[in-house]
Amino acid sequence: MLTTSLDLDKDGVQKGYIDVPVSLDLSAWSNQRVPIYSFKNGQGPSLLLLGGAHGDEFEAPVVLSNLANGGIDAANIHGQVIIVPALNLPAVMNGSRLSPLDGGNMNRAFPGNPRGSATERIADFVSRELISRADVVLDLHSGGRSLRFLPSTIVPMQTTETATGEIRALAAAFDAPLTVILREPQVETMIDTEVERQGKRILATELGGSGTLSQETLLVTRKGIDGVMRHMGLMAGPDNCDTTQCSKTVLVDGFHHYVYADDAGIFEPLAGLGDRVREGDAVGRLHLVDRAETAPVAVKARTTGFLFCTAGQGLVRRGDCISVIGHPVD
Numbered sequence: 001m002l003t004t005s006l007d008l009d010k011d012g013v014q015k016g017y018i019d020v021p022v023s024l025d026l027s028a029w030s031n032q033r034v035p036i037y038s039f040k041n042g043q044g045p046s047l048l049l050l051g052g053a054h055g056d057e058f059e060a061p062v063v064l065s066n067l068a069n070g071g072i073d074a075a076n077i078h079g080q081v082i083i084v085p086a087l088n089l090p091a092v093m094n095g096s097r098l099s100p101l102d103g104g105n106m107n108r109a110f111p112g113n114p115r116g117s118a119t120e121r122i123a124d125f126v127s128r129e130l131i132s133r134a135d136v137v138l139d140l141h142s143g144g145r146s147l148r149f150l151p152s153t154i155v156p157m158q159t160t161e162t163a164t165g166e167i168r169a170l171a172a173a174f175d176a177p178l179t180v181i182l183r184e185p186q187v188e189t190m191i192d193t194e195v196e197r198q199g200k201r202i203l204a205t206e207l208g209g210s211g212t213l214s215q216e217t218l219l220v221t222r223k224g225i226d227g228v229m230r231h232m233g234l235m236a237g238p239d240n241c242d243t244t245q246c247s248k249t250v251l252v253d254g255f256h257h258y259v260y261a262d263d264a265g266i267f268e269p270l271a272g273l274g275d276r277v278r279e280g281d282a283v284g285r286l287h288l289v290d291r292a293e294t295a296p297v298a299v300k301a302r303t304t305g306f307l308f309c310t311a312g313q314g315l316v317r318r319g320d321c322i323s324v325i326g327h328p329v330d
């Protein structure tokens with residue numbers, strides 16, 4: 001089982017590591033040390049901030065690094081904030097979605113395995129030591145190399161409406177341009193399921209993508225985290241969302257929301273993030289540039305709503321997700 005150099009029950013500011021011993025070809029007794037920070041001031045609400053579950057999603061590592069290095073005054077918080085800016089550190093340092101050590105996908109590795117691969121052991125540590133201490137988990141993702149999002153919070157549908165409602169309130173506090181209520185198609189091994197199993201609340205994000213980051217998405221991220229901390233009572237101050245300016249909300253609850261590439265080619269977008277599209281509309285064209293006899297193929301929306309996610313890079317392959325369309329929710 002993994003351990004940390006921090007005493008997470010202790011008040012004050014602590015900076016240290018989760019120690020992840022791995023034995024590699026080039027380093028027999030290696031320790032992949034994953035940075036972790038704790039800011040604690042007495043009893044109160046507890047927030048776990050996770051970034052870098054996937055290594056090609058860069059907003060969270062930057063914003064959480066800023067937060068951990070001077071962005072939080074422990075004396076001014078009430079409760080505890082635990083920050084892990086680069087959870088799958090080997091993947092983050094490799095700029096890849098999956099870990100180069102074991103091919104592990106951090107958000108398909110939960111609840112983890114104390115005897116498993118590096119990725120599975122980190123997931124096990126998060127389940128046992130971090131989720132267990134948190135009231136709320138903020139799992140900060142972006143689109144990575146292959147997807148690009150309108151900056152969004154993701155509300156994973158819970159088994160009770162009360163729980164979903166509490167997470168929607170967290171999303172309103174984050175106040176990203178869009179809130180997506182999502183029934184995940186592959187939820188069994190995701191952190192969402194473990195957090196819900198432990199009776200805690202999880203809000204996720206998809207903040208940008210294409211394997212890059214921007215000043216705009218960094219601002220959305222930082223403002224959102226501050227809003228959640230105020231909403232939870234960790235810090236004093238008003239909510240981000242007043243009655244005049246709040247996040248738009250959409251629902252995604254089945255495969256008809258997704259558009260997949262039928263072939264390998266270059267995707268030409270015909271609709272932009274945030275555009276309203278109708279079922280049957282062409283959201284883009286696929287150029288099969290290796291076939292002289294084949295004209296560009298229209299890629300059609302399978303439902304009506306707002307386009308909030310698109311291909312993150314020009315070249316796509318058969319089966320790649322190239323658009324996601326959400327149904328507007330009041």
Ligand SMILES: [Zn+2]
Binds near residue numbers: 054057141142144
């Ligand atoms: Zn991700």
